[in-house]
Amino acid sequence: MSADQAIKAVLWDFGGVIMTSPFDAFRRYEDERALPRDFLRRVNSTNPHGNAWARFERGEVDAAAFGELFLAESTALGHAIHGRDVLALISGEVRPRMVAALKTVKTRYRIACLTNNMPHGHGPAMTGSPDRAKAVAEVIALFELVVESSKAGVRKPEPAFYERACMLLGIAPTEAVFLDDLGINLKPAAAMGMRTIKVTDPDQALRDLGALIGMEL
Structure with missing residues (x-):
């Protein structure tokens, strides 16, 4: 059996x-306030x-506690930044090309979303304009599983996060492809046997994915 025939699901x-990526907004914020790049x-x-970000993404603290914890952590590293400022930066925009690819891939493979997110209105359908919220909700609805x-109480790159996704889909890790923009999140998935793609831009990612699953994206 060829590699593309063995794949059953594409995880995004x-x-x-x-x-x-929110990293672009992070850098603009840093430039506006003369903070070190990538602070x-x-x-x-x-x-x-175990930091504020990880605890918030696991649902262990609320937004108010996150704000104060992030303030303490950033202050300890030399620049006082309240977490509420950071939360205002994490909303991105939907990439139409990736959505089109989702719809194409869905015709032959199962698709699931694996996301580190935040509770209380800071998840996949994060706060923003009504049009933006609607667009995000429409994308989320495409996935068989999110x-x-x-909600899970674990986060990438904890292996239990990927194990949970595979268990819910009823697949082995070797039957999945996983796309993420952070290498740290891809390493555990690869160690479990998933094929992984680091997303640096949509064109590159979809070329790599198309080559793996035998589809023109």
Whole structure:
């Protein structure tokens, strides 16, 4: 059996894959306030499994607690930033090309969304304009399954997150392709046997995916 025949499901990250990455907004915020480049990402990568970001994505704290925890963590690293400022930056825009690819892939493969998200209005359908919320909801509705960290109580890159997705789909990790924009999230999936694609831009990602599953995307 060829590799493409063995694949049963394509698993997609949301922010940075289906949506534009929040990192661009992070950098604009840093530039406007003369902060070091990628400072916000440094806060989020310090104590990555137990910091404010991780705890919020697992649903362990609410938005108010996240704001204060992030303020303490950023202050400890040299620049005081309240978490509410960060939450205002995480809403991206839907990438039409990726949505079109979702619909095409769905004709032959099962599709699921694996997202680290935040509770209380900061998940896949994050707050924003009504039109934006509607567009996000329409994309979410395309997936057979959506696994959200804030509801599952585990998050990428914790192996239990990927195990939960495969269990709910009834597939083995070796029968899945997973797309994410962060290498740290792809490593555990690859170690479990998933084929992985790091998304740097939609064109590259869809070329790589098309080659794996034998579809023109």
